[in-house]
Amino acid sequence: MLNAADDLLVERGFAGVTIEGIAARAGVAKQTIYRWWASKTEVLIDAYLEDAAEDLTPPDHGDLVSDLRDYLRTLARFLTGSDSGEVFKALIGQAQHAPDVAAAFRDKCVEEQRHRDRLPIERAIGRGELPKNLDVTMAVDQLVGPIYYRILVTGQAVDPRFIDELVDSFLHRSVRSDGSDQAN
Amino acid sequence: MLNAADDLLVERGFAGVTIEGIAARAGVAKQTIYRWWASKTEVLIDAYLEDAAEDLTPPDHGDLVSDLRDYLRTLARFLTGSDSGEVFKALIGQAQHAPDVAAAFRDKCVEEQRHRDRLPIERAIGRGELPKNLDVTMAVDQLVGPIYYRILVTGQAVDPRFIDELVDSFLHRSVRSDGSDQAN
Amino acid sequence: MLNAADDLLVERGFAGVTIEGIAARAGVAKQTIYRWWASKTEVLIDAYLEDAAEDLTPPDHGDLVSDLRDYLRTLARFLTGSDSGEVFKALIGQAQHAPDVAAAFRDKCVEEQRHRDRLPIERAIGRGELPKNLDVTMAVDQLVGPIYYRILVTGQAVDPRFIDELVDSFLHRSVRSDGSDQAN
Amino acid sequence: MLNAADDLLVERGFAGVTIEGIAARAGVAKQTIYRWWASKTEVLIDAYLEDAAEDLTPPDHGDLVSDLRDYLRTLARFLTGSDSGEVFKALIGQAQHAPDVAAAFRDKCVEEQRHRDRLPIERAIGRGELPKNLDVTMAVDQLVGPIYYRILVTGQAVDPRFIDELVDSFLHRSVRSDGSDQAN
DNA sequence: GGCTAACCGAGACGGTACGTCCAGTCTTCGT
DNA sequence: ACGAAGACTGGACGTACCGTCTCGGTTAGCC
Numbered sequence: 001m002l003n004a005a006d007d008l009l010v011e012r013g014f015a016g017v018t019i020e021g022i023a024a025r026a027g028v029a030k031q032t033i034y035r036w037w038a039s040k041t042e043v044l045i046d047a048y049l050e051d052a053a054e055d056l057t058p059p060d061h062g063d064l065v066s067d068l069r070d071y072l073r074t075l076a077r078f079l080t081g082s083d084s085g086e087v088f089k090a091l092i093g094q095a096q097h098a099p100d101v102a103a104a105f106r107d108k109c110v111e112e113q114r115h116r117d118r119l120p121i122e123r124a125i126g127r128g129e130l131p132k133n134l135d136v137t138m139a140v141d142q143l144v145g146p147i148y149y150r151i152l153v154t155g156q157a158v159d160p161r162f163i164d165e166l167v168d169s170f171l172h173r174s175v176r177s178d179g180s181d182q183a184n
Numbered sequence: 185m186l187n188a189a190d191d192l193l194v195e196r197g198f199a200g201v202t203i204e205g206i207a208a209r210a211g212v213a214k215q216t217i218y219r220w221w222a223s224k225t226e227v228l229i230d231a232y233l234e235d236a237a238e239d240l241t242p243p244d245h246g247d248l249v250s251d252l253r254d255y256l257r258t259l260a261r262f263l264t265g266s267d268s269g270e271v272f273k274a275l276i277g278q279a280q281h282a283p284d285v286a287a288a289f290r291d292k293c294v295e296e297q298r299h300r301d302r303l304p305i306e307r308a309i310g311r312g313e314l315p316k317n318l319d320v321t322m323a324v325d326q327l328v329g330p331i332y333y334r335i336l337v338t339g340q341a342v343d344p345r346f347i348d349e350l351v352d353s354f355l356h357r358s359v360r361s362d363g364s365d366q367a368n
Numbered sequence: 369m370l371n372a373a374d375d376l377l378v379e380r381g382f383a384g385v386t387i388e389g390i391a392a393r394a395g396v397a398k399q400t401i402y403r404w405w406a407s408k409t410e411v412l413i414d415a416y417l418e419d420a421a422e423d424l425t426p427p428d429h430g431d432l433v434s435d436l437r438d439y440l441r442t443l444a445r446f447l448t449g450s451d452s453g454e455v456f457k458a459l460i461g462q463a464q465h466a467p468d469v470a471a472a473f474r475d476k477c478v479e480e481q482r483h484r485d486r487l488p489i490e491r492a493i494g495r496g497e498l499p500k501n502l503d504v505t506m507a508v509d510q511l512v513g514p515i516y517y518r519i520l521v522t523g524q525a526v527d528p529r530f531i532d533e534l535v536d537s538f539l540h541r542s543v544r545s546d547g548s549d550q551a552n
Numbered sequence: 553m554l555n556a557a558d559d560l561l562v563e564r565g566f567a568g569v570t571i572e573g574i575a576a577r578a579g580v581a582k583q584t585i586y587r588w589w590a591s592k593t594e595v596l597i598d599a600y601l602e603d604a605a606e607d608l609t610p611p612d613h614g615d616l617v618s619d620l621r622d623y624l625r626t627l628a629r630f631l632t633g634s635d636s637g638e639v640f641k642a643l644i645g646q647a648q649h650a651p652d653v654a655a656a657f658r659d660k661c662v663e664e665q666r667h668r669d670r671l672p673i674e675r676a677i678g679r680g681e682l683p684k685n686l687d688v689t690m691a692v693d694q695l696v697g698p699i700y701y702r703i704l705v706t707g708q709a710v711d712p713r714f715i716d717e718l719v720d721s722f723l724h725r726s727v728r729s730d731g732s733d734q735a736n
Numbered sequence: 737g738g739c740t741a742a743c744c745g746a747g748a749c750g751g752t753a754c755g756t757c758c759a760g761t762c763t764t765c766g767t
Numbered sequence: 768a769c770g771a772a773g774a775c776t777g778g779a780c781g782t783a784c785c786g787t788c789t790c791g792g793t794t795a796g797c798c
Contacts, residue, residue, distance in 0.1 A: 014281035018753060029776045034755070089280045092337060096277025097198035106339050114338065138349055141340075145330030148337055153276055154298065155290050156325075165322055204784060213745045218786070382649035386758060397771045402760070457648045460705060464645025465566035474707050482706065506717055509708075513698030521644060521700055522666065523658050524693075533690055570779060581750040586781070 001026040001033065002047035009044065010083045014090040017044065041094050041101045044087055045108055052084035056116055064124040068167045069160075071120055072147060076158040079151050092152060117144055143170055185210040185217065186231035193228065194267045198274040201228065225278050225285045228271055229292055236268035240300055248308040252351045253344075255304050256331060260342040263335050276336065301328055327354055369394040369401065370415035377412065378451050382458045385412070409462050409469045413476055416455045423452060424484055432492040436535045437528075439488055440515060444526040447519050460520065485512055511538055553578040553585065554599035561596065562635045566642045569596065593646050593653045596639055597660055604636035608668055616676040620719045621712075623672055624699060628710040631703050644704060669696055695722055 004025040008017045017040050023030045037043045056078055058071040079085045091109065095102035117140045124130045146166055150156040188209040192201045201224050207214045221227045240262055242255040263269045275293065279286035301324045308314045330350055334340040372393040376385045385408050391398045405411045424446055426439040447453045459477065463470035485508045492498045498507075514534060518524040556577040560569045569592050575582045589595045608630055610623045631637045643661065647654035669692045676682045698718055702708040 019755085020753060027776090029778090030755080031757090031777085032775060035774075093277040093280025096273045096336065102339060110338055135349070137340075138346075138353075141330040141333060142326065142350070142353065145333035146325040147329070149325060149329035149332045152280065152336055153332055154294055155286060156321075162322075165319070166326070169322075169326060202784060203786085207745095211745085213747085214786085215746090215788090216744060219743090387760085388758060391771095395771085397773080398760080399762090399772090400770060403770090461645040461648025464641045464704065470707060478706055503717070505708075506714075506721075509698040509701060510694065510718070510721065513701035514693040515697070516705055517693060517697035517700045520648065520704055522662055523654060524689075530690075533687070534694070537690075537694060571781085572779060575750095579750085581752095582781080583751085583783090584749060587748075 001028055002043065002050050005040070005043045005047045006051070006083065006087060009047075009090055010086055014093065019043075039101075041091065041098070042104065044091055045105060048084060048087045048091065048109055052087065055082065055084060056113070058116055058119045060123060062127070064120065064127075064129045065167060065171065067120040067123070068143065068170070069163060072143065072163045072167065073160060075117075075144065076147055076151070076163065079147070080158065089152070114140065139170070143167070185212060186227065186234050189224070189227045189231045190235070190267065190271060193231075193274055194270055198277065203227075223285075225275065225282070226288065228275055229288060232268060232271045232275065232293055236271065239266065239268060240297070242300055242303045244307060246311070248304065248311075248313045249351060249355065251304040251307070252327065252354070253347060256327065256347045256351065257344060259301075259328065260331055260335070260347065263331070264342065273336070298324065323354070327351070369396060370411065370418050373408070373411045373415045374419070374451065374455065377415075377458060378454055382461065387411075407469075409459065409466070410472065412455055412459055413473060416452060416459065416477060419452065423450065424481070426484055426487045428491060430495070432488065432495075432497045433535060433539065435488040435491070436511065436538070437531060440511065440531045440535065441528060443485075443512065444515055444519070444531065447515070448526065457520070482508065507538070511535070553580060554595065554602050557592070557595045557599045558603070558635065558639060561599075561642055562638055566645065571595075591653075593643065593650070594656065596643055597657060600636060600639045600643065600661055604639065607634065607636060608665070610668055610671045612675060614679070616672065616679075616681045617719060617723065619672040619675070620695065620722070621715060624695065624715045624719065625712060627669075627696065628699055628703070628715065631699070632710065641704070666692065691722070695719070 001022060004022045005017060008021050008025065019030055019033055019040055022028075022040070022043060023033055033043065037046070056074065059067055059074075061067055061070065077085075079089065088109070091101070091105050095105045118136050121130065121134070121136050121139050121143075125132055125134060125136070143166060147158055147163070150158050150162075185206060188206045189201060192205050192209065203214055203217055203224055206212075206224070206227060207217055217227065221230070240258060243251055243258075245251055245254065261269075263273065272293070275285070275289050279289045302320050305314065305318070305320050305323050305327075309316055309318060309320075327350060331342055331347070334342050334346075369390060372390045373385060376389050376393065387398055387401055387408055390396075390408070390411060391401055401411065405414070424442060427435055427442075429435055429438065445453075447457065456477070459469070459473050463473045486504055489498065489502070489504050489507050489511075493500055493502060493504070511534060515526055515531070518526050518530075553574060556574045557569060560573050560577065571582055571585055571592055574580075574592070574595060575585055585595065589598070608626060611619055611626075613619055613622065629637075631641065640661065643653070643657050647657045670688050673682065673686070673688050673691050673695075677684055677686060677688070695718060699710055699715070702710050702714075
């Protein structure tokens with residue numbers, strides 16, 4: 001059933017995902033779907049949860065710059081080029097239309113995603129590469145925000161160069177924000 | 185007709201906007217709508233264009249910090265609290281589902297919006313507050329990206345404190361990036 | 369279970385009787401119903417048999433006219449005004465749609481009913497009030513046929529006056545049909 | 553559409569008639585059916601009206617006995633052996649379940665039928681074969697009632713012998729009831 | 737100034753999917 | 768072991784909109 005939903009989304013787009021279509025493809029009665037999910041969006045959320053998360057495990061090279069560049073590139077590729085990313089974007093899209101979808105989606109998907117997003121930063125703090133008092137949430141917003149923005153809103157390409165610049169800007173600012181390099 | 189579409193979206197959400205509903209509320213035949221627009225999304229794009237843009241004219245205080253803080257707050261308020269902002273978000277949402285919507289939406293709405301976003305930066309460059317070789321696109325992405333990200337993806341609040349920090353980070357980094365303020 | 373079926377029919381009509389409804393009201397699992405009956409119609413047949421028959425025992429006043437008038441009025445009241453009568457009519461109705469229902473219904477309900485219908489006539493023959501060679505089946509058809517016809521088909525009222533006329537016609541014809549009054 | 557309904561009823565019985573089935577067979581959208589009829593029963597009523605009535609025009613041999621025998625045999629054949637008769641019986645059946653169906657059915661179908669039933673009697677009265685003060689309604693009930701009764705309730709055969717006896721009984725009684733043949 | 741054409745409202749139409757109800761079959765679990 | 772509980776496939780229900788398609792009944796323009 002979840003696979004059926006997944007496949008339909010990739011093949012025919014969000015509008016092509018229908019409860020009837022999922023049921024037909026999964027060889028299941030509509031009622032069975034309604035028994036477990038309230039809408040196609042909830043099916044997609046579960047479909048996303050099932051087979052998506054692991055693709056995004058942040059790497060750990062023991063080096064902030066490498067970690068960030070690697071991870072953010074993976075994130076961009078996930079959002080623009082993978083099936084799970086398609087589902088994720090579709091769900092973000094749907095979240096703009098229905099507050100209940102937004103709530104469920106954030107609870108179950110975004111929360112987890114944000115947790116992963118924080119890891120490289122937190123590890124760097126642990127290693128002393130970044131100051132202990134760094135506002136991690138803020139840092140994450142500044143790093144991934146522009147990426148989501150380009151993908152969701154403007155459609156601009158998110159290429160390695162863009163990510164490198166993003167990381168550079170972030171690091172220069174961050175390092176400086178604890179005052180340590182102002183002394184130079 | 186555009187008002188009807190607008191009103192329906194605000195009252196009942198994107199799913200509550202239907203061609204039939206618009207026609208009924210506008211006292212118009214469905215066919216008349218189809219004569220000029222290909223889908224409800226296109227109606228909403230035009231509805232957005234009609235009465236939205238002017239709310240977002242960036243201010244010009246002659247001072248980058250004030251301009252940015254003022255403008256980004258206005259942008260956040262527009263996205264989270266205005267009727268036009270609702271339409272805008274609905275269209276971003278729909279753009280995730282349909283590439284043609286995405287294309288039209290970016291052409292007609294985002295383009296213009298991006299132009300406005302650049303103004304404070306460009307004026308600051310003109311005034312010499314920012315270096316001439318600054319990558320404006322990048323700068324805009326870093327400033328508005330996190331705001332859109334919070335609103336569209338995570339649902340975190342976008343309050344003045346967040347915006348101030350965003351602006352501070354940006355300025356320290358930007359100013360520093362050409363090395364000009366290190367000389368001070 | 370039978371009571372549940374009965375009650376549902378009276379409260380909500382034939383379409384309101386469902387296996388699930390009976391099961392729910394009787395506090396029983398659907399499967400338990402299917403174990404003993406093949407369809408809701410069979411449940412209704414048994415429900416009818418359980419608590420219906422006795423209301424229609426023909427009276428025995430020792431006088432054909434009184435017996436017939438009394439009995440036919442009771443029959444009319446049964447068909448138009450009693451709960452069992454509602455079940456009976458519902459079953460006749462259903463018998464028009466499904467031959468198997470018709471067969472079962474006639475076997476189990478109509479047969480018995482016909483037997484009761486014959487009693488007044490047969491007793492009158494026994495008493496010598498009617499000729500021994502009278503075609504009892506024919507006589508019954510002529511007496512009860514018009515009553516069923518009005519109730520099932522035309523919806524005309526079946527009032528005492530109608531029944532009296534029916535009985536009168538029958539008696540005059542019957543007495544004469546053995547040739548005994550042609551001699552006058 | 554009406555033909556489709558008709559055909560389905562004859563082929564698959566009343567339960568086999570569904571709005572979806574009619575729509576599919578007629579090459580029409582469900583909504584179109586719902587636009588014009590409130591239920592499958594109403595479709596069947598109109599289907600019956602369209603192509604049924606003319607089969608039952610009572611004959612006029614100028615002779616009551618012939619007229620009645622001929623007509624009642626036609627009626628019996630109509631009810632037991634024709635497609636329209638199947639529809640008619642199905643509607644009578646359904647009328648037992650739903651008062652609104654009963655009302656519509658009686659208004660549109662039974663009324664007309666009753667009118668035809670009266671014709672032989674009324675013409676005989678016009679010709680002086682029957683007394684002017686004869687209760688025609690009562691007479692019709694007594695003639696057709698037993699036929700409907702056998703067909704709808706008991707399932708007994710309605711053969712020519714039965715009809716002949718019915719007519720004989722009726723005539724002897726009727727003729728006698730005004731005293732005219734007692735004078736012989 | 738009258739004829740004609742375009743446009744518009746109204747809404748019927750063939751469709752697709754919705755979400756619900758119930759049928760009839762099945763498995764599980766507790767007494 | 769039996770029966771309640773209820774999940775399951777399947778199919779029809781009646782509804783909402785879709786996008787297409789006639790219909791008249793205005794206007795408006797052009798001769």
